[in-house]
Amino acid sequence: MNKKSKMDVNSVAGIVLAFVAIIGGQFLEGGHVGSLLQVAAFLIVMGGTVGAVLLQSPVKVFINGVKMVSWVFYPPENSPQSLIKQVVNWSNISRKEGLLALESHISTAKDAFSKKGLQLLADGSTPEKLREVLEIDIMALETHQRQSARIWEAAGGYAPTIGILGAVLGLIHVMENLSDPGLLGNGIAVAFVATIYGVGLANLVFLPISNKLKNIISEHVIMQEMMMDGFVAIANGENPRLIESRLRGYYI
Template sequence: MNGISRIDFNSIAGILLALAAIVGGQILEGGYIGSLLQLAAFIIVVGGTAGAVLLQSPIKVFINGIKMSVWVFFPPLRSPQTLIMQVIGWAHISRKEGLLALESHVQTVSDPLTKKGLQLLADGSKPEKLREALEIESFALESLQRQSAKIWEAAGGYSPTIGILGAVLGLIHVMENLSDPDRLGSGIAVAFVATVYGVGLANLVFLPVANKLKSIITDHMIMREMLMDGLVAIANGENPRLIESRLRGYFI
């Protein structure tokens, strides 16, 4: 159902605009970019957030969520028109040569759900059994994807608090050096950078990534529904033109 990924320039433009606004504002205020670059604060926020998310998530979900983050910039290319043409082609073949003729087309598709549906169709599965089998697999896949996307939403909830924790740790270090006034100003600045990282990552990275992934998952779900509807219609022996009209209704 999905083709080769292509770059999502909206995502790239969004992150660049956000970074430009923050860095530009810092410069306009007379600050230095270097003051925002603090490795210790970054490690506290990112490491602490990752640990908290890993604690609440099964390792399979956590790893899958990390892999899915690539979709933000390289989303799987969906092509409803291509899917409709495929389904209509299969419908014509089944009407002319019978459902068994579809077995030779099973290996021509790469999507696991499509391949399974075609095989069940060629095996002569009843329409209700065909839909049931595909719905179970589709539900399991959607459930995994949504759980995986939620790790980014969870990160968006944890990172501001971890940032505050980093700031407090930094202030503790400052308090330990009260006898050296020359180090107080820079020490306090470093402490509060952790808060900037926590809030910034939550609202500029983690939460937007979660919402973008949810949108992509919803699109995938609609494509799978369209596929199942088309295959069940073929199993019922419906007219290809009627099938095409129904499937086009998914994307108005």
């Protein structure tokens, strides 16, 4: 993807608002913030969730998914207008100097996809073959990125269940210490807080991250499809103004 842009304020505001609302509500009801801090419950939910996600995902996919979370706050920079301008410039060059002239512009392209498209044009690939090769690249990259982003969706599915498991463990602890009233409070606290952690992390963190990443990936795929369409149009020798008009249709 392209370089990261400035911080996404919506993501920061969203997660801050969600946690402030919950903690503030707890405070207004007369509760104490400290009652929500249970190390045992946190370890059960987070450890169980991470373990379950690791079990279903290859290590490489898991690591890439964790790295991708930075996109939620610093999404990759996409500039359709700049891209359209660049494609139109390549089209003008090819019409004036021929497709082979594009070879000297490969080194200035910003990403591997652009470099590959320019190389295919310079090599004289047919429009059909060019589209076929680039479609494979788009599909492969999209599949890889969606697999990585899906670990957050999986975490959102496992966390509530692990939270219930933590609640059951807490209740078992309570039942084992019925003869000692001093230990009942802690066991009950762990039981309920584990459920809160599981449901809260799933719906306030894991699932929103997953959906945000899916949106970012979809935007990137559209950008690549637009660029591919531009390369194919250049290979067909279409008028640069017609190419520009067509590419602008991707972002009405």
